[in-house]
Amino acid sequence: MTAVDGGDIDGFMESEGKNLRRGWTTGTCAAAASKAACQALLSGAFPATVEVSLPGGQRPSFVLAQEAKGDNFATAGIIKDAGDDPDVTHGALIVSTVRRGRSRTGITFRAGTGVGMITRPGLPLPPGEPAINPVPRKMISAAIAEVAGPDADLEVEISVPNGERLAEKTLNPRLGIVGGISILGTTGIVIPFSCSAWIHSIWRGIDVARAAGLTHIAGSTGSASEQAVAEHHSLPEIALIDMGDFVGGMLKYLRDNPVPQITIAGGVAKMTKLAQGMLDVHSKRGLADMEALAQIAAECGASDELAERISGSNTVAGAFNLASEAGIELGDRVASRAWSTAAKVLNSPEMALEILVFDRDGGLRGCAPFTPTSHSSDPAS
Template sequence: METDGKNLRRGWTTGTCAAAATKAACQALLTGSFPDLVDVELPNGSRPAFVLATEEKGDGFARAGIVKDAGDDPDVTHGALIESTLRRTETGSGISFKAGKGVGIVTRPGLPLSVGEPAINPVPRQMILAAIHEVAGTESDFEVEISVRDGETLAEKTLNGRLGIVGGLSILGTTGIVIPFSCSAWIHSIWRGIDVARAEGLPHLLGATGNASEKAGQAFYGLPETALIDMGDFIGGMLKYLKTHPVPRVTVAGGVAKMTKLAQGMLDVHSKRGLADLEALAKLAEEAGATSELLTAIRNANMVAHAFQLAEAAGIDFGNIVAQKAWVTAAAALGRDDIALDILVFDRDGNLKGRTAPTPSNRAAPISEGPIG
């Protein structure tokens, strides 16, 4: 694929690697030898082939490993060794899954797996089953243990802990393919975070665009970690999922620049989607009574934070103005009368600059809850 004029290589999910390693281990367990190359069928019908990185046979088991290649995606599991160990089980017992070292266990409801299950997602499980059936037939009886070298350490860089997956990584993938810089994985993590929060009956969720606004918003409302949704730039992705998977209340929190973009109608606030419009900020300042000198200064500001500083120095409450405009955009995406919505605007140091009242999204734009001190 190509982005920004560069050809980017696609890669393979942990689920694809686990399925291929399982197939190789199954062949070794049944025939006594490992394949030189092992192919596996993806959900789209294609069949990539892999070279084994590790091979081991023992009394009643076979183990194979594949090093994950995520292509040009900045995936934390790129280069990780994904291993599958197969053991024979009683006739008629079918296929069972076990979390090996570096693979997590589900401890909270709301995920597409039951509490206590290995964090091997449904599509990878289907791929693993299909791989075994290709080698051993559909009446197969094995325990499949998936492990990831250094998976416990790698999991610290993911949202697994917040989702209640402890002890390691999840084995993921819905297509089997990693698309470089795809927003799909992030969107799915937002959805799973909402699912977990709903399963726990949490009445109030907070979606934040970044770490600083998340910490500030959590402290402002005293929310538990499971109520925090790392939505990043995908405000629309979170709100549209909440529209069909509602909670009583949701707060959207972000820094001044990203909340200004939301105020200007952008639901994806990544820098590549466009810059905050300083001219639009100047119009807001003009509506608030700014002088012509201030309007010129805002239009020529080097960034949104600078424009906020200029307005505040002149006594204009940009924070609450932007918060109310941002609420209008977010409310249109949410569009429910049974969800209270509010906005928090923070500066880069986590200081509150603007907010709105929690108001159902089919009502008129809310009035801010007093001055920000």
């Protein structure tokens, strides 16, 4: 459980007329647990509550869910509260065990049970390091300095019971982080439904692929399109980026961290939304414009009667089927327009972009071939 000094932090935010409660990152919880354990190691007593500083200057306080001490160690645990965000680590116990370290080694970090180890280059920390990210490390060190001073020599081991199971619901295994979850956070605060963890996973996936020397990656909107594009190009898992609905988030990162060949793969509905200029293709951001899709069908030779039926379709998949039954294939035209939307973000002759449109069975329904993404290029021209 947590307690917050309301004078320092507004614990709520408004979204679509609802008050959503903010939460705390695993990094914040690890810092608070480490400070409490350090205090117990040095004084013999655990604090009733423990307060830590966040990168933005806020100071939330926490109560301990677990405490133990023995010869040369103290352990404290805090239950992570992610607020109203659907975070996979909500409710997880974040445990820190602090021991005295060797002279002049400063603060050193270890991965305990349920915290992953990095095995591939390209992440913010090198292979062989525990997956405790740089900002959480700074937060933990600063929290410990408040009770032990800036020159303390201590070993900090972070554990998360059931962390290995939780990690199966994340992208850690694909990123080469084995054995558990990562200790994350850049602000210390979880913003409900910001999906920041997912977007950061997209970025780290690109980093890992680049570090491995890959020249072709594929971002997919879902598992069906990911499997289809992997088979289409015989791509290794490390080349596959689970971008979900965040096409724009992936492309903007690639603009500054380029890869020579990029494939965007998705189902007919999400690729139609991309074709209509949406870089976030989640249903909450808007539905596909069926009248615009009917106009594309007309450009492909659909009759007025068929265009009207497509305009009135309940789903994009249904509209595609109507067109296909009449011998009108929308896929390539949708792919071409989706390419134009995505290419405007990349805008680099050094990066060639491909769009693949798949149906729910993994069948290829449309393609815009690899073409350099400068504004002067267009796969349809």
